[in-house]
Amino acid sequence: FEVKGIDYETVLIDNTGGGRPCWYSGSTPQVRWSDGSMQGESLDIVRTLDQLHPTPPLWSPPGVDPADVGRTIAAFKTTFPRTARPSSRAAFLFDYDGDPLPRATFEATLSKADSLLAQTGGSFLCGEHFSAADLAWAPFLERYAAQLPCLHQGLRPRGGQWEALSRWYDALDQAVPEYACRVKGDAQSYTKVLSMAGYGNSGAAPRVRLGEQDARAAFGTGDVPTATWTAFRSSRAQVVAATPAEEAASRLIRNREAIVADAVKRRACAGLPKADIDEALRLVVLLLIDKHDLDAVPSQAAALAAYLADRMCVPRDMGAPPAVELRRLVELARPSLDAQTAQQ
Incomplete structure (x- = not known):
């Protein structure tokens, strides 16, 4: 919605501790469209969004076959660890015993992602333009950038070892103002999740190897250049403040x-x-x-x-x-x- 520049209202749903309101059913997220219909599943929502608001195109960016976008999204399943315990806030981090996955497992995942990005001919997953594939992968690779350094000393997805992946992180920050200014999380929030019990770590919080200051160094501070904020605000000046x-x-x-x-x-x-x-x-x-x-x-x-x-x-x-x-x-x-x- 941010990339498309569409007005929307966010309703936060408490999915923890029995706090979900009785009027809400199904998974999150869901969208209530202007005709009153409801739709779930993130990628289905993106497809509908592209049909209703085709600019900028996410399933068919310039010079890219929509089938290639679909294949790149599907490659996610063979890239991320299959042995991870399901978790909404600490995805693909812990095994079923609640322990962090081995360092070698994470390194293999990062190498696969890096190899895929190196073949695209651009900074994004499908080339030079941001697409639905980047939308699908970003939540998980973003969390990895913040959380892996906390679980294995010196394991930094943005540290330069994976050059194509590092370019992808930089491209999101620099070329997609909506991501950098509204969608991206921060190191403090991701570090806090790891310190809480019950989010995929079998009820016990793991030993976090980095403090907030070191996590910020690995992930970034969240600061953006004035030009990036100005670009983000340019189409939404009535709802976003000047600074x-x-x-x-x-x-x-x-x-x-x-x-x-x-x-x-x-x-x-x-x-x-x-x-x-x-x-x-x-x-x-x-x-x-x-x-x-x-x-x-x-x-x-x-x-x-x-x-x-x-x-x-x-x-x-x-x-x-x-x-x-x-x-x-x-x-x-x-x-x-x-x-x-x-x-x-």
Whole structure:
């Protein structure tokens, strides 16, 4: 939807802990089209989307036979490990005993993907243009780039050993603004998933070999050049803010009620009452928009910003560039947080 430049509304569905609403049935994702009909299965949705909105074409990019796109998508099944335990958030990472797959298994997968990309004559899976094949592969290769370095020391898909694969990662970041600015996750979110029990690791969290700082070095920070954000915003100026920092502020404003309720429920910021948390959120938004007062960040605003950055999941809550700005605000407010900790 982002690549096509189509307006849409996202409805988040809680698939964990019995939280799924009673009115929703079937798998996720699903799309309710403008005629009221419902459709599931990601690739079927992409096919319909291409029929309804043919520009830019995803199943038949310039100079590419749709059959070649289909074959490249099908090659996924023989590329990724078949011995992995199914998981929605840690796909193709763990075996059925809950242990990370062997390093050699991951290296074989990356080598197959690299070999396939080396044959395309371009940076993408079907050549010079982004296609449905890239859509199908991206969620899994993206996670590998962030999560494999956490499971096996020095195993970095973006580290240069797999040159064609590295070019593909770079092409997504540089040539597909919609991906870099809204769809791509971040290292912190992917690292957090690995630290949680139950996501394909047999109920026990694995030993993560890298901290957040090292994971960011392997995966990237989420920052984008101004030109990339401008290109992303060019067709959606009415719904996307002028800068990533302002977009982060906008997201917080739109989700204000849910954020305040969550913070109260979890007794964030030393159990501040609702009115104080709401006031702190207003200050966080103001600081994102206008950073001139960052030398003296109120302690409550600093604490709430840190809480939000810790609770945030990218891209569920916002794109990677706005998330960078929120996390950057926390670092700039660190003196206030340190002083508050010292007082406690």
